[in-house]
Amino acid sequence: xxxxxxxxxxxxxxxxxxxxxxxxxxxxxxxxxxxxxxxxxxxxxxxxxxxxxxxxxxxxxxxxxxxxxxxxxxxxxxxxxxxxxxxxxxxxxxxxxxxxxxxxxxxxxxxxxxxxxxxxxxxxxxxxxxxxxxxxxxxxxxxxxxxxxxxxxxxxxxxxxxxxxxxxxxxxxxxxxxxxxxxxxxxxxxxxxxxxxxxxxxxxxxxxxxxxxxxxxxxxxxxxxxxxxxxxxxxxxxxxxxxxxxxxxxxxxxxxxxxxxxxxxxxxxxxxxxxxxxxxxxxxxxxxxxxxx
Amino acid sequence: xxxxxxxxxxxxxxxxxxxxxxxxxxxxxxxxxxxxxxxxxxxxxxxxxxxxxxxxxxxxxxxxxxxxxxxxxxxxxxxxxxxxxxxxxxxxxxxxxxxxxxxxxxxxxxxxxxxxxxxxxxxxxxxxxxxxxxxxxxxxxxxxxxxxxxxxxxxxxxxxxxxxxxxxxxxx
Numbered sequence: 001x002x003x004x005x006x007x008x009x010x011x012x013x014x015x016x017x018x019x020x021x022x023x024x025x026x027x028x029x030x031x032x033x034x035x036x037x038x039x040x041x042x043x044x045x046x047x048x049x050x051x052x053x054x055x056x057x058x059x060x061x062x063x064x065x066x067x068x069x070x071x072x073x074x075x076x077x078x079x080x081x082x083x084x085x086x087x088x089x090x091x092x093x094x095x096x097x098x099x100x101x102x103x104x105x106x107x108x109x110x111x112x113x114x115x116x117x118x119x120x121x122x123x124x125x126x127x128x129x130x131x132x133x134x135x136x137x138x139x140x141x142x143x144x145x146x147x148x149x150x151x152x153x154x155x156x157x158x159x160x161x162x163x164x165x166x167x168x169x170x171x172x173x174x175x176x177x178x179x180x181x182x183x184x185x186x187x188x189x190x191x192x193x194x195x196x197x198x199x200x201x202x203x204x205x206x207x208x209x210x211x212x213x214x215x216x217x218x219x220x221x222x223x224x225x226x227x228x229x230x231x232x233x234x235x236x237x238x239x240x241x242x243x244x245x246x247x248x249x250x251x252x253x254x255x256x257x258x259x260x261x262x263x264x265x266x267x268x269x270x271x272x273x274x275x276x277x278x279x280x281x282x283x284x285x286x287x288x289x290x291x292x293x
Numbered sequence: 294x295x296x297x298x299x300x301x302x303x304x305x306x307x308x309x310x311x312x313x314x315x316x317x318x319x320x321x322x323x324x325x326x327x328x329x330x331x332x333x334x335x336x337x338x339x340x341x342x343x344x345x346x347x348x349x350x351x352x353x354x355x356x357x358x359x360x361x362x363x364x365x366x367x368x369x370x371x372x373x374x375x376x377x378x379x380x381x382x383x384x385x386x387x388x389x390x391x392x393x394x395x396x397x398x399x400x401x402x403x404x405x406x407x408x409x410x411x412x413x414x415x416x417x418x419x420x421x422x423x424x425x426x427x428x429x430x431x432x433x434x435x436x437x438x439x440x441x442x443x444x445x446x447x448x449x450x451x452x453x454x455x456x457x458x459x460x461x462x463x464x465x
Binding site (some may be wrong): 016017019020021023024026027028034038041042049052053056060070113123125126127128129130131132134135136162163170177178203205242263265266267268273 | 303304305307308310311312313314315316317318319325327329330359360361362363364365366367368370371372373377411412414415418419420421422423427431432
């Protein structure tokens with residue numbers, strides 16, 4: 001028995017397992033901020049990463065441009081055809097916008113859930129182990145990025161900001177499996193249906209929208225956008241299109257499988273969305289008293 | 294110069310992994326498989342085999358910790374597994390001789406152990422709900438093939454580099 005305890009390797013192994021569990025427990029905690037050594041290391045590596053990734057962007061961008069040149073002619077034809085439609089659409093949009101603004105002025109409500117300020121950023125890294133789907137972008141605290149902001153590409157929502165350091169921040173993609181990652185969404189149709197984006201099907205590469213009331217009628221091809229009701233995301237960011245609807249585990253709700261609009265792979269440039277409408281103060285909600293105006 | 298060569302090489306591989314994944318398209322050769330580059334652990338295992346156990350484990354711990362902080366944001370997983378696998382492979386290589394084919398197989402074994410270890414830990418903390426069979430089909434096989442290709446290409450230069458480094462260490 002004493003031989004057993006004297007075994008140095010075993011003790012090292014046991015101690016390291018204890019340390020491991022403690023460290024994992026520490027980092028899994030709901031943290032509003034990273035600790036300063038982590039921030040320091042992330043900023044330093046972020047700098048090194050952008051040193052390497054900026055030239056790579058340039059080179060790959062050059063080759064992509066060459067590829068684009070090859071099918072310019074066909075694309076041009078098609079785009080010209082679309083352009084005419086676009087002109088009429090644009091005038092319509094302008095009219096509607098003006099109408100909307102006038103009506104809002106009458107109502108006296110200036111801000112909407114839809115308003116946001118875009119902050120462009122470049123991707124400088126991505127988690128290589130691909131369990132935790134995360135990308136690292138080159139804008140941080142100093143550029144006005146905060147935790148939980150929405151991140152989009154041209155074709156739709158891709159995720160939210162998970163953690164921020166001074167010069168870089170980490171974005172958790174929608175394809176990450178995180179039970180805490182819930183986004184309030186609307187399925188657009190004749191009648192709007194609300195649900196939560198919650199989870200990702202790894203095999204089919206589809207997003208899961210859960211908590212849809214069982215009576216609601218949903219069809220394939222309907223668009224899913226953010227609802228803006230979660231408090232952090234603005235309204236109207238494109239998420240994807242419905243592919244399939246199933247009753248969920250207990251038959252009380254429905255779950256929709258949604259094909260994401262954005263490609264979660266090969267992301268180079270993203271836009272971080274800063275919502276302009278202020279978040280409701282937590283105190284104001286919990287007190288139950290309304291402010292007198 | 295020689296002093297900084299190894300840390301720089303490892304740092305480069307560390308960043309290369311993330312760049313590789315960033316530019317990887319959704320479908321590789323028409324298959325939707327998850328390819329995970331493990332260039333860093335390959336270099337660490339080569340270092341352990343050709344230079345020495347102590348150095349290997351120190352580099353494994355440092356870069357494991359760095360990997361956890363920068364990419365995973367859960368400290369502990371790679372910080373524990375990198376040195377552990379370096380240690381196991383070192384033990385294994387004490388029985389075998391450092392033939393290039395044996396080294397190739399041992400490194401692949403190390404990568405497989407790493408992937409399975411990370412998978413088990415992740416399913417323990419509910420980061421993934423993938424079942425074991427689809428984990429093997431979706432991730433493990435494609436990952437092993439990718440890394441085998443990397444070892445075939447980079448194995449010999451890495452071996453030469455580390456052998457030279459070991460000689461220089463002995464000369465000091």
